[in-house]
Amino acid sequence: MGPLMKLSSPLAFCSSMLLCFIELLLMSCKIKGVMELPPNVSVPAVIVFGDSIMDTGNNNNNMQTWARCNFSPYGKDFPGGIPTGRFSNGKVPSDLIVEELGIKEFLPAYLDPNLQPHDLVTGVCFASGGSGYDPLTSKIATAITLPEQINMFKTYIEKLKSIVGEDRTNFILAHSVFLLVQGSNDIYNTYFLSHARQVQYDVRSYTDLLVSSASNFLKEIYELGARRIGVFGAPPIGCVPFVRTVVGGIVRECAENQNEACKLFNYKLSEELDSLNKNLINSRMVYLDVYNPLLDIIQNYQQYGYKVQDRGCCGTGEVEAAVICNPLSPPCSDVEDYIFWDSFHPSESAYKKLVASLLRKHMYQFY
Template sequence: MKLFVHHCFILLLLLVCNWKITKGVVELPQGVSVPAVIVFGDSIMDTGNNNNKMGTLARCNFPPYGKDFKGGIPTGRFGNGKVPSDFVVEELGIKEFLPAYLDPNLQASDLITGVCFASGGSGYDPLTSKLVSAISLMDQIDLFKEYIGKLQVLVGEERTNFIIANSIYLVVVGSNDISNTYFLSHARQVQYDIPAYTDLMLSSALNFFKEIYQLGARRIGVFSAPPIGCVPFQRTLLGGIVRKCADKYNEASVLFNSKLSKQLASLNKSLPGSRTVYLDVYNPLLDLIVNYQNYGYKVGDRGCCGTGEVEAAVLCNSLAPPCADVSDYVFWDSFHPSESVYRKLVGPILHKYMYLFF
């Protein structure tokens, strides 16, 4: 009897919400459309924008990056295959890959269903992008404005307005601020302690959300900062012989995430029609890293590339051959998770939060 009631409750919940999940693809509520996905952020989401960015070492358009991508091609994605940008459009049934806006081979038809503006090395703090010559969030906004103009020429103003208002926007930033700008380079430590620096990050973040809102964005998903202290690079530097997670990095992420989630709730009240959603990736990713064996992995504290301790971007190259089987590893290099980890994370996150956009 209890099992019958449980099943009835689930059925009733699905009927009331008019929400279905079929074959791993999120199907939207009846009458709702998501014509495109637009992504801003850093290397987690970058699908190749940094390839032709002069002066930056945050580039990976060379082997062994992309070894498991379609055709084994290094595309500028910071991983062995697809990145979250790709899995989001796949889960929503929009297209197979989300192209980089600055890809010289970008087709006009690609604009209609969305593009990626993310740049490896970017951050909320304007200084973060400057340190590695990445495309800053403000520059990503300029590219977004350019994109809107191209879309108007392509499909007309009315259709453009529909696409801009109904698309889902994803923002993935924060890791580089905490890891590189604050702790590694010490560039902000003279001016700020961690509470003050996370306030700076938050202020920049809110300004960014308001800017894209003014340009027409309404459905904005903001990913939390991840447990950056548990990436292999930080464990190599600070984890000692047992390679523990660097607690102070994680504590900074937790503090920022707490502030961010509270402010996003207030932001929706001040911006009419806004559906800005906080997406927690910190806890599911931390669980996967700490309990990696429960997810079928053999190595959780090193990356697949080279020794897996410090190799990332230019240090992960053909002279630093990858492991024999990346499916055994949580991380591809010393900063970025493997394709299979992204696949495990993206689907459940979309299924958990998607209804909040409507």
């Protein structure tokens, strides 16, 4: 009997061979990344939580929610022209980030019925369109709440252990990049549009509520093994086409009250991340500012190659989003002219500009 058989049972040998096969399969699936990583750094996976900015199809089978887009014209510029449940004409930041890092071409939704075991090893998306830090936000949209996203993450961890073992799972969790995108639905939909929280909170106390919820969520995924976590601030919600239409007046200006609330939330969120980094050992929680880069694109749209900054491509571009942006609302002739795809969500082109800028600016902070 050779040395290998002395050291390994047939079952252990088969398990080892299976792990080797999975590693080889993943290596063959890697794509050439655009982002230059710090020396001796590789990112095994990207794991995403959040809302429609990141959702890659988790809401597809939730027939209770209006926050769905698994129908045309969504996905018209996605490979194959398929509506996948991404709130975009093409890819969303979840996809673009894993592509930039050379991990894979798309980040699959965890609830995708076609998800394969090897997909788990390099990351998945738990985000749900319409969700928020405020529990009421997800309830209004019938979206997957943050606690539910954490529960899915827990089942993901157990599945990952069954595929690659506990040691490799712990390594993946410790070295992967986690991303969290929330806040927009809370600030606009729950606070300003429905007024559901204005009886209980002013803007200052409501943003405190959101930051407290974010902090609790981050501490929980930290306890589950996450260490390198990027948290997106709120974008300039007051400048998205729908908000311009509703409260921007006859000339559809940016709504300053909404933008000021976003800036206040972002400041408090950044401060909280600094505090968490000081108190949680080996944590690398990074605040990702999207407010200023997106506002710059909107204000200086022609310099970025766009012709339209205040309307989305879908239909009139003023109110159409989710179920209102449908085959009866034909899109513009050239989405490359538009910053926004629908009345809430940027186009794939704008996402590409934002993602490339964010990764160049912040990637080193994770490591």
